[in-house]
Amino acid sequence: MNTPEFSEKYSQLIGLIFEQMDQAYHQAAASYEFFCNGCEDNCCETRFFHHTHIEWEYVIEGFNHLPKQKQDHVIKKAQQVCEQSKELIAQHLPVRLMCPLNEKGNCLIYTYRPMICRLHGIAHELQIPGKPIQYTPGCEAFIHHCKALKKEDYYSLDRTPHYIRMAQLEQAYKREFQIDQRFKMTIAEMLI
Ligand code: SF4
Known part of the structure; x- marks a missing residue:
């Protein structure tokens, strides 16, 4: 991979941020009694974009722990996903392809x-200073699950502190490795 070495320091720091994120998510999920058991609308098929170098490095760290044979298989699938995505985009069709890291x-x-x-x-909210709070309703399965709930059952999963911590760590990482893209x-x- 053509990226600077991902130091142990950053690996630990992003791990801590993710621990806090997981805790916040699980608290919210428990309060709604919502448990993701997979569904037809599998979110691993969604063409999500990721926006930080530190997440990239962390994904690669995880990938590097896989056995060589598995890595080769994943890379092959990643290449297929990229090629098929290009074709679908060229035809103005929606892109729903399984993430190459999803296995069964x-x-x-x-x-x-x-x-x-x-x-x-x-469902979550985002509090950007000077702007009204942005509410996002969650995935289809979650919305369906919550139909029977009352307004007072609303639990605020505020993503703001998590986004801020990620942005601060990304900035520090980019500064240290002199990355400006x-x-x-x-x-x-x-x-790939
Ligand atoms: S397989 Fe893993 S990395 Fe890929 S979309 Fe699903 S959770 Fe994310």
């Missing part, structure tokens, strides 16, 4: 998966 419904790099893979699904890639693109 399980994430091969679960501990190292990026932020959106951790937070997706549950912005980052925007899918998992398949990160892998």
Whole structure:
């Protein structure tokens, strides 16, 4: 991979941020009694873009822990996903392709998966200073699950502190490794 060495320091720091994120997500999920058991609208098929170099490095760290044979298989799938995505985009068709790191419904790099893979699904809010609070309703399965709930059952999963911590760590990382490009890639693109 053509990226600077991902130091132990950054690996630990992003791991801590993800721990806090997972805790916040699980608290919210428990309060709604919502448990993701997989569904037809599998979010691992969504063409999510990831926006930080530190998540990229962490994904690669997870990938590097896989056996060589598995790595080769994942890379092959990532190449296919990138090629098929290009074709679908050229035909103005929606892109829904399984993430190359998903194997039989399980994430091969679960501990190292990026932020959106951790937070997706549950209703959340974002508090940007000077702007009204942005509310996002969650995935289809979550919305369906919550139909019977009352307004007072609303639990605020505020993503703001998590986004801020990620942005601060990304800034520190970019400063240290003198990176000035912005980052925007899918998992398949990160892998190839
Ligand atoms: S990285 Fe893991 S959780 Fe995220 S989309 Fe891929 S398989 Fe799913």
